[in-house]
Amino acid sequence: MSAPRFAKQAAIVALAFSAYAGQAMAQESAYADLDACTRNEQIKLTAKGAITGALAGFGGAYLTGNKDKAKKAALAGLAGGGVIGFATAYYTAIDTCKKLNPNWVTESNLVRDPSKSYADVKKEHHYAGKEGVVLHLRDIAMQDQARPGDKVAIDTVYDVLTPDGAQTPVVFSRKLFVVADGTEKLVPFPMAETATRTVEAGRSKESLVLPISGETQAGTVYRIELSAAAGNKAPVVMSKSVTVI
Structure with missing residues (x-):
């Protein structure tokens, strides 16, 4: 050269x-x-x-x-x-x-899972096009314990099915509850609490991060409630908790 x-x-x-x-x-x-x-x-x-x-x-x-x-x-x-x-x-x-x-408002990371084809996802759910747009919230992967100052990774797996295999809008909602002194209180979620994203048909993973304050006392429990809705249908909801040790 x-x-x-x-x-x-x-x-x-x-x-x-x-x-x-x-x-x-x-x-x-x-x-x-x-x-x-x-x-x-x-x-x-x-x-x-x-x-x-x-x-x-x-x-x-x-x-x-x-x-x-x-x-x-x-x-x-x-x-x-x-x-x-x-x-x-x-x-x-x-x-x-x-x-x-x-x-400063950060958005979640949403990616298509390349390990599963759309045909595989349809077969797994016995999906038929006459069902219209269908969304399944499969799992929330999250540690159940954390220390003050940790950043807790939250990975949620969604399956989205559409009659023609086209992408579709999905409304994601996040809620955060603090359980302390025997009381549960709703507090603002640190990322956008509601977001509408265009999602490809098939399996996708959304990644969020929940920061834990360095001053949080041991025994405090944070409960995360995630939901998603598509095709003008009722949202599917899942919840998991993490305890500060």
């Missing part, structure tokens, strides 16, 4: 690498900004929840006339508010930051 040609190709590669590196740095910068924003919002929300819990505990006991009991109740309320606060404030904080910066 001549020197000028080699230099030209090297320049093209360098430009491509520079563009890729720039995109990666921009993405990392967005994540860093989101993390910083989330931490600030989480601190404010947790402090507010803890104070509310303390006041509630103090007020209820103080009415009984027992000041010592009121003090203990306030401390218990503070701890209780802190536990549920740390468990829920993280996702509320992410949601607040996403609304302030919509470009």
Whole structure:
């Protein structure tokens, strides 16, 4: 290869690498900004929840006339508010930051499974075209335990069947519940809670990530509820949980 040609190709590669590196740095910068924003919002929300819990505990006991009991109740309320606060404030904080910066909202990764042909999927479900558009939510692959600060991978397998084998719109919905102190509470899902995607007929896998706050206390349970709907039919729903250890 001549020197000028080699230099030209090297320049093209360098430009491509520079563009890729720039995109990666921009993405990392967005994540860093989101993390910083989330931490600030989480601190404010947790402090507010803890104070509310303390006041509630103090007020209820103080009415009984027992000041010592009121003090203990306030401390218990503070701890209780802190536990549920740390468990829920993280996702509320992410949601607040996403609304302030919509470009930080990440979408799931949805890919067609090449290991199964459309004919294989139809045969597996004994599908007939007269059934119209049919969607099966096959499985949610997710670890059942996690540590504070982990990022939990959630892989969901869907089978989509259409009369002519054409692609079709699918509405994906995600819900996240926190179970702490014996109470289950709905909190904002860290990624887009509802999304409509055009999906190829056959088997597909959607990949999501659930970040766990580093301050989450052991014993906290997160329940993920995923659903999908296609062909103007009722959504199919599946749920799984992960416990913080």
